[in-house]
Amino acid sequence: DLPLGLTSPKSLAGNGTIDDRGAIAAWDTLLGSGKDFWLPAGTYRIASNLTIANRVRFARGAVVKPDAGVTVTFSGGVDADPVTKIFDVSNSGAYCWAPSGTVSQYSWGATGDGVADDHYAFQMLADNQLYFQHAPIRPLPGTHLWASGIILNYGSAGVGDYRSAP
DSSP: OOOTTOBOOTTOOOEEEEEOHHHHHHHHHHHOSSOEEEEOSEEEEEOSOEEEOSEEEEOTTEEEEEOTTOEEEETTOEEOOTTSOOBOOOSTTOEEEOSSBOOOGGGGTOOOEEEEEOHHHHHHHHHHIIIIIOOOBOOOSSEEEOSSOOOOOTTOOBOSOOOOOO
16 A cells, blocks of 8 residues: 555566566656655666656665666655665666665665675765765664775765774
8 A cells, every 4th residue: 555645656567577667757757746756665677777856755675776787866866764775786887876865875785784795885875975965974873894995085974983893
């Protein structure tokens, strides 16, 4: 069931194999501007570049997964649980950007378990905050392993407790 006042296209596959780009783009256009778009639980494969004008509200378990070399931009912003993965950018050269809304390293798949390499999720968070939200990087708590350094471009700022492991 959808939250009161929200709508979602019924033609979404959400199975990670069928390309959902057309259904999402058509629904975004149909809504007009300034609306909230509800994305139910599922994995939404995007096979070509997509910009979504309306704000996307992610249900727990909803994940957008662009193909290799594909960029998805949420120009209307996102609304999701900040400790839930909503972007799967595991395909080479895939990007998801959120100019507004609450995002964290977990949005890009960080685990915070001290075992898995969370480097790429932090790099995506840093780039998103610098280029799109123009806001400091505010990672949520967790024990994060970085197998390589994070590139912080000029103008980046971080807020939090950053310590090296012995």
